[in-house]
Amino acid sequence: MADESDISIKTPFSAAAADPAKRRYRVTSFDVAAEAGVSQSTVSRALAGDPVVSEATRARVAAAAAKLNYHVDENAARLRTGKTGTLAVVVVCRPDEEFKSFNPFHYALLGSVCAAASRRRHETLVSFQGAPDRLWGLYQEQRKADGLIVIGTSENRPAWDYFHTLGQSGAHLVCWGSPHEDLDWIRSDNHGGARMATEHLLDSGYRDIVCIASETSAQRQFWERYEGYAECMVANGLKPRLARFEEGHTREEQGRRAAVQLIRSGEPFDAIFACCDEMALGALNVLREQGIAVPEQVGLVGFDGIKAGMHSAPPLSSVEPDFQAAGEMLVDRLLSVIADKPNEKQRVPVRLLPRGSSRR
Amino acid sequence: MADESDISIKTPFSAAAADPAKRRYRVTSFDVAAEAGVSQSTVSRALAGDPVVSEATRARVAAAAAKLNYHVDENAARLRTGKTGTLAVVVVCRPDEEFKSFNPFHYALLGSVCAAASRRRHETLVSFQGAPDRLWGLYQEQRKADGLIVIGTSENRPAWDYFHTLGQSGAHLVCWGSPHEDLDWIRSDNHGGARMATEHLLDSGYRDIVCIASETSAQRQFWERYEGYAECMVANGLKPRLARFEEGHTREEQGRRAAVQLIRSGEPFDAIFACCDEMALGALNVLREQGIAVPEQVGLVGFDGIKAGMHSAPPLSSVEPDFQAAGEMLVDRLLSVIADKPNEKQRVPVRLLPRGSSRR
DNA sequence: GAGGCGTGCGCTATAGGCAAC
DNA sequence: CGTTGCCTATAGCGCACGCCT
Numbered sequence: 009m010a011d012e013s014d015i016s017i018k019t020p021f022s023a024a025a026a027d028p029a030k031r032r033y034r035v036t037s038f039d040v041a042a043e044a045g046v047s048q049s050t051v052s053r054a055l056a057g058d059p060v061v062s063e064a065t066r067a068r069v070a071a072a073a074a075k076l077n078y079h080v081d082e083n084a085a086r087l088r089t090g091k092t093g094t095l096a097v098v099v100v101c102r103p104d105e106e107f108k109s110f111n112p113f114h115y116a117l118l119g120s121v122c123a124a125a126s127r128r129r130h131e132t133l134v135s136f137q138g139a140p141d142r143l144w145g146l147y148q149e150q151r152k153a154d155g156l157i158v159i160g161t162s163e164n165r166p167a168w169d170y171f172h173t174l175g176q177s178g179a180h181l182v183c184w185g186s187p188h189e190d191l192d193w194i195r196s197d198n199h200g201g202a203r204m205a206t207e208h209l210l211d212s213g214y215r216d217i218v219c220i221a222s223e224t225s226a227q228r229q230f231w232e233r234y235e236g237y238a239e240c241m242v243a244n245g246l247k248p249r250l251a252r253f254e255e256g257h258t259r260e261e262q263g264r265r266a267a268v269q270l271i272r273s274g275e276p277f278d279a280i281f282a283c284c285d286e287m288a289l290g291a292l293n294v295l296r297e298q299g300i301a302v303p304e305q306v307g308l309v310g311f312d313g314i315k316a317g318m319h320s321a322p323p324l325s326s327v328e329p330d331f332q333a334a335g336e337m338l339v340d341r342l343l344s345v346i347a348d349k350p351n352e353k354q355r356v357p358v359r360l361l362p363r364g365s366s367r368r
Numbered sequence: 369m370a371d372e373s374d375i376s377i378k379t380p381f382s383a384a385a386a387d388p389a390k391r392r393y394r395v396t397s398f399d400v401a402a403e404a405g406v407s408q409s410t411v412s413r414a415l416a417g418d419p420v421v422s423e424a425t426r427a428r429v430a431a432a433a434a435k436l437n438y439h440v441d442e443n444a445a446r447l448r449t450g451k452t453g454t455l456a457v458v459v460v461c462r463p464d465e466e467f468k469s470f471n472p473f474h475y476a477l478l479g480s481v482c483a484a485a486s487r488r489r490h491e492t493l494v495s496f497q498g499a500p501d502r503l504w505g506l507y508q509e510q511r512k513a514d515g516l517i518v519i520g521t522s523e524n525r526p527a528w529d530y531f532h533t534l535g536q537s538g539a540h541l542v543c544w545g546s547p548h549e550d551l552d553w554i555r556s557d558n559h560g561g562a563r564m565a566t567e568h569l570l571d572s573g574y575r576d577i578v579c580i581a582s583e584t585s586a587q588r589q590f591w592e593r594y595e596g597y598a599e600c601m602v603a604n605g606l607k608p609r610l611a612r613f614e615e616g617h618t619r620e621e622q623g624r625r626a627a628v629q630l631i632r633s634g635e636p637f638d639a640i641f642a643c644c645d646e647m648a649l650g651a652l653n654v655l656r657e658q659g660i661a662v663p664e665q666v667g668l669v670g671f672d673g674i675k676a677g678m679h680s681a682p683p684l685s686s687v688e689p690d691f692q693a694a695g696e697m698l699v700d701r702l703l704s705v706i707a708d709k710p711n712e713k714q715r716v717p718v719r720l721l722p723r724g725s726s727r728r
Numbered sequence: 729g730a731g732g733c734g735t736g737c738g739c740t741a742t743a744g745g746c747a748a749c
Numbered sequence: 750c751g752t753t754g755c756c757t758a759t760a761g762c763g764c765a766c767g768c769c770t
Contacts (some may be wrong), residue, residue: 033736034738036737036738036739037738037739038738046756046757047756047757048738048739048757048758048760049739049741049756049757049758049759050756050757051738052739052740052741052756053740053741053756056740060754060755060756061755061756062754062755062756065755077504077509079510080510080738080739081447081510081511081737081738081739082510082512082739082740083443083446083447083452083511083737083738083739084447084511084513084737084739084740084762085738085739085740086443086739086762087441087443087444087447087737087739087740087762087763088738088739088740088741088761088762089739089740089741089762089763090394090762092443094493097494099479106479106691107475107476107478107479107691107692108476108673108674108675108688109478109693110475110476110479112472112475112675115467115470115472115475115478115479116467116468116470117467118467118475118494119459119467120467122494122495122496123467123496125494126496126502131493131495131512132494133454133491133492133493134457134482134492134494135482135486135491135492135493136479136482136483136486139760142486146439147646149437149439150439150440150441150442150445151441151442151443151763152442152491155747176722216512242731251415269642273605279613289679293679296381296681313468314468315468315469315472315676316675316676316678316679317679317680318676319649319652319653319677319680320679320680320681321656321680321681328468329373331466331468332467335467336502340392356585371743385729394762394763396762396763396764396767397763397764398763406731406732407731407732407733408732408733408763408764409732409734409764409765409766410730410731410732411764412763412764412765412766413765413766416765420730421729421730421731422729422730422731425730425731430739438764440764441762441763441764443762443764444762444763444764445764445765446737446764446766447737447738447739447762448736448737448763448764448765448766448768449737449764449765450737491751511738534749589757593754596770628756652740663770675729
């Protein structure tokens, strides 16, 4: 082995190659090069899979890298290439929202997005943002990520306005839940899902079906669900009826209040289609408290397929979007935006989950 | 405007300073330096808040940076400093687990960890890992993160073994849910919480209290909960009774089976303390199916405080850990490990959530 | 005290070199 | 005397920090 003191002046890292256990420096591609008897650039290209490097050399380099426990310093690689291989994922929540009471649908979507990104060899940089003074999306500018996926509650208007501006100014950005129509978005097949839910209630023999929704909600998807319901009702010669929920409460409380109003109105009804599961669960609690039997007297179907619906009494029928597809569509669309390629898929397929709350 | 072809040879970035709108290159600290009339190193120091730069100069630099929409390239900064300001968060799940049926407790913990890291000016690189052939934790080696927080289900033994090895070999690593005792961990105050739950049941008049748990479970926290329960029973002159759950099912199914066994055994009981909410909900379903009234005939308390417990019938009493504290303790401990400082806080405080399932 | 100069973090990409056909 | 196959040399990516003036 060469004299260390001499070599270390020019190439301080070769000391590491001499004895990995005692090294004081990080192992670099220079050490691997010395170990494998090739140049540093050959190491870089061998490990990157460049076909210009012969198989024999690649194997030698790989063995040397393994022996020295070498791993590419991604910061240096990213600085050089200008690409990060990372997607930022921002979860928009309400200011001061507790993570326990957070919408489980968005958690599942987050998991699905991270998994989809991972399958496409991308890291995910995740942040939960709620407070208006702590909004931050300049990941591309800081070269921390190549683009941005924003998901979460439509209720936090300042947050969505912020990310809307960001998207307008050229950031690579795809979202789920934005009240802005002109951002790049992915959504559930809300019309189709709502039709499924309504058909299901009709098939079960319910006729006076009311929909809990609101045309003024920031959550566009809710109104799409009403539209699907209304179309289906009209197609069956029935009159759609809206039980409007009010702004400014939790989803569950919105469902509770809508149900209370509906009952107080005195107008007869024998089923409710709620535009999301949390409102459906709120309504279910009111029905139970009022002694109205579900599903015997009133049928109930929600939307989102959250897990809590499995534990309610009776278990809540719902419409569930394909979470895996949702994550993949969000990631694929963002990667397309980054690569400046077109990508038209926008609607996530849904399926009906018939459970106890809608069968009599 | 200067002749670009000339300038670009020596200082390719000054072209950007000349006209930000038409720039072909990234805006760098050199551009900001030119704009502010200082050197690049002064820009770096000014923006980093180095007190050696005068207020007047800092203001000029900040104005120039804002004008050019300059942001530090974190890759370059990290390459230079060797620190990433990033924590990797690995969520261990079962292989092929669906994100919808994922333990909500772990989602809440994830959110809490990300928020705590953010408050401490750290990014969080999140990944969900389940499949044994896709385990990956070499974030420090790749200089993607300064350390690693691992949370999730104790059930995935190969995953925990992998991260255990990683921790043993010197990686900065703190975990929640590991079956290995010799990793750096944070846990709930399981003994205290179990005592609270048991006291609460006793106060409500229940006497024949059985605990659903197992001394062989990989989830150490479950047995700690049994121990807390047993201590409290003994202290009150009562005999602790174990309803052992079996391995190899979902938590809910484990709870179901334990409840079925308990009922079949014929031994009288008037309350159940389950070592987690999901098992409690499984048991609750069995009790309902068997026509056993909760809380009138049998009281029930779980552990974890998951949201689904609010929607069950009756709502599930539980013991809830302080999620915000949990996230902060995990992050603080990891930061201490990274900085090679001692940190002794390990137990997350809990509180009782008395709900309908335990009051008669 | 305030700020400039020079260097190198570790990597990738381009151009270039040197055999062998 | 090209051409091909395989590798080396060199030049930065953009920043922060030690050492100067």
